[in-house]
Amino acid sequence: MLRGRSIIRGQQVRLPQSLIFKNKVRYFSRIQHQWNTIRGTDTMPLSPMQQQQPLQGFPPARKTDTSRWYLVMGIATLFTVGSGLYYNSGNGVLKDYAYSPKVSEYLKEAVWLESNKSNYNYSEALKYYIMALNEMPSYVNKLSDSYTRIELKIAEMLERLNMFEKSKDIYNEILNRFYITLSDKSDLGGKIKVNERAELIRKDLRILIKSLELNQDIALGKQNLLAHLLLAQEEILMKSPELKEFFDKKKERTQNLLKGQSMQLEEFQTFVNEENIKLDNEDNGLLVLNMEKNSSGWEPFKEELFVARDLYTAYCLSSKDITSALSCKMTTVEWMVMADMPPGQILLAQANLGSLFYLQAEKLEADIDQINTKTQEDPSLLDDDNIIKALRILNKNKRNCLKMTERCYDSIIDFFNKNKRLRYHMKDQLDTSIPQAIALSTYGKAITYLHEGLLPKAEGLLKDAMKLAKEADFKELIGEATKELERVESLRLQQEEQQEGESNDKTTI
Amino acid sequence: MSDKSTTSQDKSKGFNNRPSLGLKIWGPLVPAADNRTGLWTLWTIQTGFGIYALYKFRKLHLTPLTNNAKGVIMNGNYLPPSLNRFTNQSSSQINSKNIKWRKIASLIIGVGLLSQSSLEYCRLRLLPFDPWYDEARLMRDKKFFNDIIKFYYKDDHSLDNIKLVKISDNPQDSTTLDKDDNTVDTHTPHQHQLKNLSSMEWRQSIAIIKAQREQVNPVIKWFGPIDYKPMSFGQYLDAMEYYLSMKEIWQANNMILIRPGLKKDYTTLCQKNQEWRQQIINRSSLLPNINSTENDINQKTETLNSSRIQNRSILIDPVIQSRESIDLNEIWTLHDPWMNLALDTSLSIKFIPTSINSEKKE
Numbered sequence: 014m015l016r017g018r019s020i021i022r023g024q025q026v027r028l029p030q031s032l033i034f035k036n037k038v039r040y041f042s043r044i045q046h047q048w049n050t051i052r053g054t055d056t057m058p059l060s061p062m063q064q065q066q067p068l069q070g071f072p073p074a075r076k077t078d079t080s081r082w083y084l085v086m087g088i089a090t091l092f093t094v095g096s097g098l099y100y101n102s103g104n105g106v107l108k109d110y111a112y113s114p115k116v117s118e119y120l121k122e123a124v125w126l127e128s129n130k131s132n133y134n135y136s137e138a139l140k141y142y143i144m145a146l147n148e149m150p151s152y153v154n155k156l157s158d159s160y161t162r163i164e165l166k167i168a169e170m171l172e173r174l175n176m177f178e179k180s181k182d183i184y185n186e187i188l189n190r191f192y193i194t195l196s197d198k199s200d201l202g203g204k205i206k207v208n209e210r211a212e213l214i215r216k217d218l219r220i221l222i223k224s225l226e227l228n229q230d231i232a233l234g235k236q237n238l239l240a241h242l243l244l245a246q247e248e249i250l251m252k253s254p255e256l257k258e259f260f261d262k263k264k265e266r267t268q269n270l271l272k273g274q275s276m277q278l279e280e281f282q283t284f285v286n287e288e289n290i291k292l293d294n295e296d297n298g299l300l301v302l303n304m305e306k307n308s309s310g311w312e313p314f315k316e317e318l319f320v321a322r323d324l325y326t327a328y329c330l331s332s333k334d335i336t337s338a339l340s341c342k343m344t345t346v347e348w349m350v351m352a353d354m355p356p357g358q359i360l361l362a363q364a365n366l367g368s369l370f371y372l373q374a375e376k377l378e379a380d381i382d383q384i385n386t387k388t389q390e391d392p393s394l395l396d397d398d399n400i401i402k403a404l405r406i407l408n409k410n411k412r413n414c415l416k417m418t419e420r421c422y423d424s425i426i427d428f429f430n431k432n433k434r435l436r437y438h439m440k441d442q443l444d445t446s447i448p449q450a451i452a453l454s455t456y457g458k459a460i461t462y463l464h465e466g467l468l469p470k471a472e473g474l475l476k477d478a479m480k481l482a483k484e485a486d487f488k489e490l491i492g493e494a495t496k497e498l499e500r501v502e503s504l505r506l507q508q509e510e511q512q513e514g515e516s517n518d519k520t521t522i
Numbered sequence: 523m524s525d526k527s528t529t530s531q532d533k534s535k536g537f538n539n540r541p542s543l544g545l546k547i548w549g550p551l552v553p554a555a556d557n558r559t560g561l562w563t564l565w566t567i568q569t570g571f572g573i574y575a576l577y578k579f580r581k582l583h584l585t586p587l588t589n590n591a592k593g594v595i596m597n598g599n600y601l602p603p604s605l606n607r608f609t610n611q612s613s614s615q616i617n618s619k620n621i622k623w624r625k626i627a628s629l630i631i632g633v634g635l636l637s638q639s640s641l642e643y644c645r646l647r648l649l650p651f652d653p654w655y656d657e658a659r660l661m662r663d664k665k666f667f668n669d670i671i672k673f674y675y676k677d678d679h680s681l682d683n684i685k686l687v688k689i690s691d692n693p694q695d696s697t698t699l700d701k702d703d704n705t706v707d708t709h710t711p712h713q714h715q716l717k718n719l720s721s722m723e724w725r726q727s728i729a730i731i732k733a734q735r736e737q738v739n740p741v742i743k744w745f746g747p748i749d750y751k752p753m754s755f756g757q758y759l760d761a762m763e764y765y766l767s768m769k770e771i772w773q774a775n776n777m778i779l780i781r782p783g784l785k786k787d788y789t790t791l792c793q794k795n796q797e798w799r800q801q802i803i804n805r806s807s808l809l810p811n812i813n814s815t816e817n818d819i820n821q822k823t824e825t826l827n828s829s830r831i832q833n834r835s836i837l838i839d840p841v842i843q844s845r846e847s848i849d850l851n852e853i854w855t856l857h858d859p860w861m862n863l864a865l866d867t868s869l870s871i872k873f874i875p876t877s878i879n880s881e882k883k884e
Contacts, residue, residue: 088570117850124853125845128836143799165859186795189788198772207651222867251768299671302664304750309656323871368873441722443674463877493874
């Protein structure tokens with residue numbers, strides 16, 4: 014009996030995985046135990062000796078111990094599983110592989126050579142970085158930081174050695190690798206997790222901007238930009254319902270345009286206002302980010318995205334395509350508000366938008382002039398309805414553009430004048446783009462006055478802009494403003510001469 | 523942690539419980555959605571309790587309904603339980619009722635806890651996208667930005683001494699102490715370097731350090747920014763639904779964005795780069811023979827726009843004497859190539875109109 018029980022006990026220990034079976038065994042053993050008691054010693058208690066003997070093998074005190082032990086074990090495994098799950102959640106494609114001893118040896122050598130310790134020996138460091146890259150085992154994902162980091166180092170060394178063609182090749186290789194991976198959307202959220210994908214896009218955009226800096230070919234640059242921007246845009250569209258709304262509205266607008274309704278001036282609103290640019294709660298007039306606005310769909314690559322978009326605008330401008338530059342920039346500013354970019358960036362973007370509107374107005378004016386000179390040569394053209402209609406539209410558009418230029422600049426200047434904090438702390442702004450935007454708008458406003466021929470107003474504003482630009486350390490603007498001031502000066506002299514001439518004429522009469 | 527959390531909750535009226543699918547019983551203790559460590563910790567504890575409750579249930583279920591069902595230990599000896607149900611009947615009745623309720627309660631608690639845990643598990647592991655997580659992370663970043671602004675414009679005199687001491691405890695940051703505030707001793711090791719910093723840079727670095735300290739504050743670390751209101755469960759579902767529907771659309775018409783021939787170009791480019799790299803290792807004559815002094819390189823690179831790179835040369839701590847003692851992890855955190863690339867590519871593009879063009883045309 015005793016033995017049999019202990020064997021059952023033994024089985025119980027040996028087969029812990031089958032819980033139910035174990036329970037039955039334990040239950041069974043308990044019943045047996047009770048039977049034992051009933052049969053033998055229900056009325057008469059056991060003598061200490063008798064009592065102890067059958068229980069020596071498995072004292073029930075230990076029984077509760079074992080159950081507790083199971084519990085502790087269970088919780089312990091649970092903790093390990095939990096922590097394992099936690100750690101595992103961070104590891105996907107971008108997992109940070111540990112370097113093998115050989116690779117890390119090469120890397121240390123390379124870092125040593127690159128540093129001040131070896132007097133910045135970049136060419137030797139480059140070799141060691143290449144050797145480290147060659148030693149990387151094949152299981153390391155080529156998208157992971159551990160791999161791309163070394164590639165970036167190689168490219169950096171090449172740049173330092175002035176071998177820009179070669180470093181461009183390296184950047185292009187990484188860029189294409191990222192692009193090929195990212196454009197495959199069949200396995201979304203599978204192998205590459207959602208957050209990793211966003212991180213990859215961020216890196217992709219960084220490399221894109223870098224490769225464009227080294228790139229001379231405008232057409233290729235534009236093509237690359239479009240493709241990668243589309244990728245980023247689609248990523249945002251996945252998470253941001255606001256952007257979808259934006260596209261729906263835009264669709265509507267273009268449909269209206271096709272139907273013949275032109276865009277109304279009233280539809281255009283500037284972006285710098287109290288709603289979009291938040292001030293802190295304590296009335297300090299600090300420009301802060303809005304904590305109530307959730308723009309997480311744009312994270313984490315929004316900064317890179319807007320730089321890339323600005324580059325696209327610049328490419329459009331350099332190929333004299335002001336219209337697409339303007340529409341791109343308009344979208345950019347609108348998106349910047351959606352993405353809740355830092356206020357300085359929004360201000361600067363709107364100032365830039367004003368400049369682009371002005372450029373567009375100038376272009377329209379040039380077109381009008383062209384038509385005018387043609388009609389002067391051939392007055393019969395004026396009878397053509399189409400030409401008159403075109404002239405009317407061009408004039409209207411030009412006026413609109415100038416108005417929008419003014420609105421863009423004015424809202425920034427108003428904002429600046431209203432905010433005392435900004436006015437008195439221009440010099441020590443943390444975000445330099447805020448004073449730059451203000452200087453640029455003041456300057457831009459002066460240019461519009463100059464355009465209209467209002468010299469004294471223009472001069473005053475130019476001087477203001479000059480002062481602001483100096484405070485903001487905005488060198489390019491200082492240069493331009495000095496040139497413009499000289500122009501104002503010469504124009505004024507011309508006018509004075511004219512006036513003198515006129516007055517002379519009058520006196521002679 | 524819990525003490526701190528409750529006090530912080532009392533302090534700020536606007537504290538909102540952090541969202542979760544299955545950790546709701548923790549109430550205000552639930553950590554921010556981007557605090558995965560915290561979430562998993564609570565999840566594990568909750569699951570542990572759930573399992574314990576079920577275990578308890580099973581144990582009670584198997585217990586015969588007698589008062590001394592487990593047996594008694596008397597004088598260090600075990601008295602087996604009795605099957606005699608006719609003695610002590612009244613107490614056994616009470617006991618059986620008691621056990622019944624305990625059984626039901628532990629069953630309900632166990633099942634409840636475990637189902638909640640599995641819900642949370644779904645959110646943390648199975649669902650592809652977590653709007654709460656993204657939101658919490660964004661808010662943390664925003665708070666960091668706002669803190670920098672706030673501390674930057676705060677008057678420097680409001681720095682209290684305790685904070686100053688705290689800063690100076692940190693060897694790296696000791697130098698960024700306010701020089702206007704004369705509480706700092708002038709014997710800091712990097713003093714001579716720091717004299718080059720303008721007062722603006724001083725203030726900037728102080729602001730950044732303070733903001734960073736705010737971030738590692740345990741309460742903030744656990745809950746994220748205290749004053750933000752996480753999206754409601756309804757919004758969470760909406761965001762999730764939107765994402766899933768967009769994903770479906772996207773995958774249904776998986777446009778091929780790759781221009782034809784890109785993959786081929788890529789492989790040839792890879793080969794080209796690989797061959798070229800091999801050549802460099804074998805023959806050093808391919809590299810320009812730069813007599814590697816910094817000045818030389820400086821002059822050469824200044825012609826191109828990469829002079830920005832120059833500021834970021836690796837400077838190794840003079841304490842480190844040999845290449846073997848370099849800590850690669852430290853190098854990668856201080857000189858992360860991806861971070862350098864980010865600094866390189868954060869361009870500020872401005873369009874400056876001129877009146878000269880138009881005047882010329884006229």
